[in-house]
Amino acid sequence: MSADYVLETRNLVKEFKGFTAVDDVNLKVERGTIHALIGPNGAGKTTVFNLLTKFLTPTTGTILFNGKDITSMKSAAIARKGIVRSFQISAVFPHLTLLENVRIALQRNEGNSFHFWKSEKVLDKLNDRALELLDEVGLKDYANAITVDLPYGSKRALEIATTLALDPEMLLLDEPTQGMGHEDVSVVADLIKKVSANRTILMVEHNLHVVAQLADKITVLQRGAILTEGDYATVSQDPQVREAYMGVEADDEVANAIAAESAAASAAEKEAVK
Known part of the structure; x- marks a missing residue:
């Protein structure tokens, strides 16, 4: 029996004056799951969020919600459809x-x-x-x-x-634990788990301990493209993921080191959006 995908992107591309921020992304988010979007600085995570919620318009590609093409819709119409997002800044x-x-x-x-x-x-x-x-x-x-x-x-x-x-039918959470101390991170992670009941959540999150705790599936972006996907155990041990985060051939300690990814949106993404 095929999976029930609430949100899909097909060959999603976003270019800014010759810079490709999102490069042929095919994302599938299964209904009723918590799906994490992670990657090193400049990977295109927030740009993908901005495309999904129509704060940006794709250069090419298609966005589907519940099987319906929403690519040409405005952000307010997307929210009325049931896709609601948070932002990095409260x-x-x-x-x-x-x-x-x-x-x-x-x-x-x-x-x-x-x-x-x-x-x-x-x-x-x-x-x-x-x-x-x-x-x-x-x-x-x-x-x-x-x-x-x-x-x-x-x-x-x-x-x-x-x-x-x-x-909302689907929540998009952009860096929900950014700037928090350990105690607040735990509280918000528990809250996300609680509110996920009967909802689908797609989140960008830099804290890999939170991702490991919450995510049913993880998509790793690098330079705007999907590097790999899977559960946390699979993704954290992938040599390509380790190298993408660390920039070197990594040993068995890299899964912990990945959690040091910067909480701030990448400078490249910010400049591109401007």
């Missing part, structure tokens, strides 16, 4: 409460524009669901706290709550 409203942040996201599902001009009482009907989502990410007790006062790990958890408010 994207929340710092001077609103946690409850208000989630409630703003819930308004999108009301089928109307944001009701900033209406009485707050009109939006109170969203409070119960907002509190449920905050509870799901372990933040219900802080519902009335101002977001700017939260530690960084909690802000990332809040961002996941606002993402879940859009009721």
